[in-house]
Amino acid sequence: MTTALRTHELGKRYGRSRHWALKDCTLDLPTGRVVGLVGPNGAGKSTLLGLAAGMLVPTAGRIDVLGEAPSSGSEHLARVGFVSQDAPTYRGMSVADHLRLGAHLNPRWDDALVRERIDRLGIDPSRRTGSLSGGQRAQIALTMAIGKRPELLILDEPVAALDPLARREFMQDLMEAVAEQDLTVVLSSHLVSDLERACDYLVVLVDSQVRVAGDLEELLASHRRMTGARRPSDVGPAGHHVVTASHTDRQSTFVVRTGGPLVDPSWDATPLGLEDLVLAYLRGDASYERPRPTVEVVR
Amino acid sequence: MIEFHLDSRSGVSAYLQLVQQVRRALRLGLLSEGDQLPTVKDVARQLAINPNTVLKAYRDLERDGLVAPRPGVGTFVTRTLTDNTLAAHGPLRTDLQRWLSKARRAGLDDESIEALFMTTFRAASEEDIA
CATH class of the missing domain: 1.10.10.10 (Winged helix-like DNA-binding domain superfamily/Winged helix DNA-binding domain)
Structure with a gap:
């Protein structure tokens, strides 16, 4: 499998700060996926994405993007599209100027695609981007990033500042682009609901470290909430990896990554939704062990 | 479409x-x-x-x-799933209604009726498979 983004013990400190914005981050993201990067504010999501886009230089460790070090040259930059959190546009410039600039700077610029998208968005190309709504500016930034025909598209909190309708329209446009082009997408959000339908791969980042990473469906299939009579300690159901544990005087509840079939009838096992799965990893302090070679999900 | x-x-x-x-x-x-x-x-x-x-x-x-x-x-x-069983639905429904009133007379509440139906349905499906 080819790799879109691979990091090894990647770390970043800003300036002379002693604080690690990202620490010991080891990841391997496959191509052809829509990867959701989730974590609370300050977990290091923007730092990781900035490093991947070649906007930041690592303090420690290694990072490869599409098999090369980021910022290894303009040719490599052309393969990566990046939209940072504030959907940057030049506010004094018109939409048409942006498109001319894009065409000038990007060797693989797809002018027909870009014009078609702007046309459908119903935005007058002569307008300055400073006079557009936040949603329209986000769409222009996405269109610019897609127009350069990248192999990897990195979006940092793309919909955080948008209202529900603009959010929906943005995600519709993004999913259409994924269907049309051979595109890997990595997008971050602190809201799981933004990612639920769009992503097929999940990375949970907490306190600058990766808590869990994997195929979304496999993760959902391999995690269960197990409830049963109160157990004496945090030792969960045998053979399963405990993510979180909680107890009342009568009952014990564990969220586990299953290590085999669920046979013990003294436990009641129910599947988890994406939101609960993410919350379990945000709350739990157990780190995720990488699973053994993927087990085929039996239906 | x-x-x-x-x-x-x-x-x-x-x-x-x-x-x-x-x-x-x-x-x-x-x-x-x-x-x-x-x-x-x-x-x-x-x-x-x-x-x-x-x-x-x-x-x-x-x-x-x-x-x-x-x-x-x-x-x-390439294939449809409509079938010719529509004609049989009416009589089957009448049977089922009769059975439901019988279950109520026997004192079963909604939950018990549903549970009984589902367990029987599942058991019958399993027998069909076996």
């Missing part, structure tokens, strides 16, 4: 909801042989959903022999 809808609170995965909606449309006669399903790109856009999810649903339907892809054109219905 049909239009898909997703219920994000149903707990059923998006992929399965797509499969179920096509099957239901086939059963109700909304789709019949030769009809085209919306393209993967259109569904991805309309629902703001990962195109791989749509592909997976269509592949599932293909495996069941219900649809077939025509490269470069789209995915088309």
Whole structure:
């Protein structure tokens, strides 16, 4: 499998700060996926994405993007599209100027695609981007990033500042682009609901470290909430990896990554939704062990 | 052409909801042989959903022999699920109503009736498989 983004013990400190914005981050993201990067504010999501886009230089460790070090040259930059959190546009410039600039700077610029998208968005190309709504500016930034025909598209909190309708329209446009082009997408959000339908791969980042990473469906299939009579300690159901544990005087509840079939009838096992799965990893302090070679999900 | 809808609170995965909606449309006669399903790109856009999810649903339907892809054109219905059992529905419903009143007279509440029906239904399905 080819790799879109691979990091090894990647770390970043800003300036002379002693604080690690990202620490010991080891990841391997496959191509052809829509990867959701989730974590609370300050977990290091923007730092990781900035490093991947070649906007930041690592303090420690290694990072490869599409098999090369980021910022290894303009040719490599052309393969990566990046939209940072504030959907940057030049506010004094018109939409048409942006498109001319894009065409000038990007060797693989797809002018027909870009014009078609702007046309459908119903935005007058002569307008300055400073006079557009936040949603329209986000769409222009996405269109610019897609127009350069990248192999990897990195979006940092793309919909955080948008209202529900603009959010929906943005995600519709993004999913259409994924269907049309051979595109890997990595997008971050602190809201799981933004990612639920769009992503097929999940990375949970907490306190600058990766808590869990994997195929979304496999993760959902391999995690269960197990409830049963109160157990004496945090030792969960045998053979399963405990993510979180909680107890009342009568009952014990564990969220586990299953290590085999669920046979013990003294436990009641129910599947988890994406939101609960993410919350379990945000709350739990157990780190995720990488699973053994993927087990085929039996239906 | 049909239009898909997703219920994000149903707990059923998006992929399965797509499969179920096509099957239901086939059963109700909304789709019949030769009809085209919306393209993967259109569904991805309309629902703001990962195109791989749509592909997976269509592949599932293909495996069941219900649809077939025509490269470069789209995915088309190859078989319907409507059947000739509609005529039998009326008498069966009357039987069921009779059984329900009998169950109530015996003192079963809604929950017990549902539980009894589901366990019997499941047991019968398992016998059929075995």
